[in-house]
Amino acid sequence: MKIIVVGATHAGTFATQQILTAHPDYDVTVYERNDTVSFLSCGIALWVGGHVSDPNKMFYSSPEALTALGATMRMQHEVTSINADTRTISVTDLATGAQLTDTYDKLVFTPGSSPIVPPLPGIKSLKLFLCKDWKDAKRLQENADSVRSAVVIGAGYIGAELAEQYALAGKQVTLIDALPRVLAKNFDQSITDRVEALYRAHGTHLALGEKVTGFEDTADGITVTTDKSTFTADIAVLAIGFRPATTLLKDQVDMLPNGAILTDDYMRTSRPEIFVAGDSAAVHYNPTGKSDYIPLATNAVRQGMLIGQNIEVATEAYLGTQATSAVELFGHCIAASGLTQEGAKARGVAAASVEIEEPYRPEFMTSTTNVLASLTYDPATRRVLGGAFYSQHDVSMSANVISMAIQTQMTIDQLAMVDFFFQPNFDQPLSWISSVALAAKARADQA
């Protein structure tokens, strides 16, 4: 069986590992345009902030490791076209410029996503940075010490984390977003109000509800213009989201309108010999039961492994995702799984939500701190649809609990009665998850 893998960060690396572990006799060729595989971009902001022990440890595999498993690694090779009818690909060797073609029995399509770069005036400025891959990471890190001020555009997870690290390093930071709140797509306002207060307390200027219209280099920096104001800094960083990098298969397989490729439960596209995983793929979003685009490493890794499981015969189905995620900002843990109230509204899903705030462990302890917890549920079926947590205590694993509740279609009533332990070092007789579920139950009973 001849397999071609296009792209090897997370989805491609995991697929290659799993395919060759299950089928050491397969002929697997990996085409990757970079000279590395498996870069953990989630470490970029931490590296910029000086929290990474060794940047080489931001890779968990290598071309050599995949070669040792039996793969033929074609690094610095870019796939330039795919003909799904003839099962042929065209490739450019980026080191020599040579053109070649190759054929496959099955194609593993894992070229991920590309940062959104709008065609604005000045967009090609060398003082404008992106934050996606190893090359971007090195540029950002090399400039981290010399930069005194930065404008970060995009207050999603990536922009939020970079802005935090710059602020903690004492730089003058402006964080811009077209939406009216930071992390607006991840959390409801009660949490984002607190996060915004943290940024302001650390001297970050928040320019929310402002849309960037252009860039202009100055003698020693860059000016970012929005529809409301202008900001000048040493550098600007653009982190406004990602698009699936799927043009090579355009009109050849079924896609969502944004280009994310649709799959069945076994990661097969509408052409069953083509598999897709990671940021190029749509996900089955369990809270709505619909296909959605949620580019996360967690999805890429699991879907990549599933390709390996299913490449010969469809055996193991994808369970879908709740988009479970967490971030640490200014010493606070902020974590969520599933729908927020606003996310439900945006997707036309009927949802109710409750919120509680209480000390995470008993007040007789010499120290404790509050946890703010919210739970979103379907008022008709009482099923859990989402949950979010904010605290100085590490409450990140609560998001995983909510993820399991959504995955298993638990109701708020069942979640309220799950057997969670109590021990005063860790929680209250009723843990904060039980409490918020009981609050939801009480609200639903009144409705």
Ligand SMILES: Cc1cc2nc3c(=O)[nH]c(=O)nc-3n(C[C@H](O)[C@H](O)[C@H](O)COP(=O)(O)OP(=O)(O)OC[C@H]3O[C@@H](n4cnc5c(N)ncnc54)[C@H](O)[C@@H]3O)c2cc1C
């Ligand atoms: C700064 C940052 C922080 C993040 N933090 C988190 C986090 O904390 N948790 C989390 O779950 N997710 C996080 N993510 C998201 C996560 O990194 C992505 O979901 C993940 O990288 C997707 O993996 P992938 O393999 O599908 O695609 P990609 O990472 O996009 O990799 C695709 C690979 O394909 C190669 N390629 C593309 N086109 C071609 C071609 N034509 N020919 C050959 N090779 C090609 C590319 O060079 C690349 O190596 C973060 C992302 C960023 C940018």
